[in-house]
Amino acid sequence: MATHPATVRLRAGLPVVGEIVWAVGSLWISSTLLHNWPDPNGYWRDTDGLAYVLLAAIYLPLVLRRRFPVAILCGTGFCVAAYLTLGYYHVVAVCGLATALYTVASLRPRRVSLRCAAAALVVFLWGTRLAEPGIGALSVAFVTVMTVVCWVVGDGARRLRELTRRLRLEQEEKARRAVTEERIRIARELHDVIAHHVSVISVQTGLAAYVFTADPPTARRALDTVGDSAREALSEMRRMLEVLREEGPAPARAAASGPERPGAGVPGLGHLDELVKRVGEAGVPVDVRVTGTAYELPPGIDLCAYRVVQEALTNVIKHAPEARTTVRVDYGADEVRVRVKDDGSGRTPARTTSGAGPAAGQGLIGMRERATIYHGTVTAEPAPGGGFEVSLRVPVPRAGGDDADAVRTRRR
Structure with a gap:
């Protein structure tokens, strides 16, 4: 009605x-x-x-x-x-x-x-x-007060209306900004989820086609990796759609979900082993070194670090599939640092460009956007000794002491 x-x-x-x-x-x-x-x-x-x-x-x-x-x-x-x-x-x-x-x-x-x-x-x-x-003076005072009151009340109504209009415009601007930020967030998540898994699927499909007749077991393993990557991509897509359909702040839901198996919950550095294994199956050898006393990161920062590593490894698969790559995670007292560096073997010439300019792809833009949200910084540039290096530094608010875990050095 x-x-x-x-x-x-x-x-x-x-x-x-x-x-x-x-x-x-x-x-x-x-x-x-x-x-x-x-x-x-x-x-x-x-x-x-x-x-x-x-x-x-x-x-x-x-x-x-x-x-x-x-x-x-x-x-x-x-x-x-x-x-x-x-x-x-x-x-x-x-x-x-x-x-x-x-x-x-x-x-x-x-x-x-x-x-x-x-x-x-x-x-x-x-x-x-x-x-x-006998009431002339009183009449003068009355009309003076009446004039002042009429003007003050009217001017107050005008200012209240202007304030209401400004507040409405601010709310509309906030709504537009929120929609834009949400679109950027969705685009970033879609890129991070799709680009990595599709890159793995592309490499493994090519390998399976190449050895399909000569080496059936290798082809079968490659196809198994394709299936796993496709299922994980669908699982992450399903998780993201569930977040979009639900009401309430996404970070709160992410925090409430807690650590779960990869693909079912919010990914983080705890899922680094599965990520490295998947990249290794795509033909890119990866060394993982974790230094410092590991502790639980806030969900948003944990996801940010994971996505930066995922995007950096995806770029290695696409642009330097023969390179040996090192992933280093350093837990500091009040920050976490992540560095992904490859040795440049088999690198295509286009990949040697810095990520700071028109050549920067959506992945590098997404890295910087994620880091900016948490007051961190990302650099993506050619390494001094050859190859390419992506570094992330994010400050971590610490309420209490460190959760003592052993310093781990793993090789993949």
Whole structure:
């Protein structure tokens, strides 16, 4: 019902109806007061047709006060001044000018509304000459306070409306920024999941086709690796879709999920063995060295480090499939460092470019985006002794002491 055309038209027409009711009702009340107000002492001019015409000219144009606030105030002020100059009962006319002043203060900048308030005050002060004897000073104070109150309330309404508009714009901007960040996050996850597994599948499929007749056992192992990689890719895709469908912050869900088997939960450095094994089966020998006292990383940082290693190894598979590669993980007291370096054997010329420029691919961009989220840094550049090196450094907030694990050095 809220979006029905008739409902929309009715909602759009309600403000206009309200203005008409306000203007006509104010004219009726003022005319009734003017007709019935007793004047035994003859303070004011006798009521005649001109008085009612002036009242109509004061109140009926208020229907358009929100569309032409300054013009309506000028016209209303002129009619009120004429009404007061002729000496008619003054009280019934001042409400129209007060309403027009409030409207200007609520819709126009302060420099305009202040001038209009000063002009309205002059008209009001002119009308105080009709006050009953003995209350002239009180009448002056009353119209001054009334003018100030009308302006202050109107200006406050304007500022509140502007604040509401700014807040709405900020909320819309935050929503757009959140959507953009979510799109980037999804694109980064899709790239990290798909690129690695597809690279492994491509290499293993080529190997299986090459030795399909000459070495059936090797071809079978390659096809088994293809199947495992495809299943893991599907599993990670399914996990990511589940995260997108659920409500609540993704990091909280990731933290709550806890460490699980690869493909079922959020991957991290604890799954490094499976990653290295898969890359090794693709024909890239990898040495893994873990130094420092290992401890549990926050889920987001753990995933960040894992994805950087995964992307770096994927690039080795694509650009230097014959290179020997070293993965080094260093647990510092307040940071974790990850370095992936290959010796450059079999590297294609395009891979020797740095990752900092137009040549940088989506993977290197994704690495830097992930590291930036956690106030870390990533460098991807040719190594001094040949080959290519990707380094990640991420600060780790530590609430307590280290979880003592043995320093491990593993070779794959």
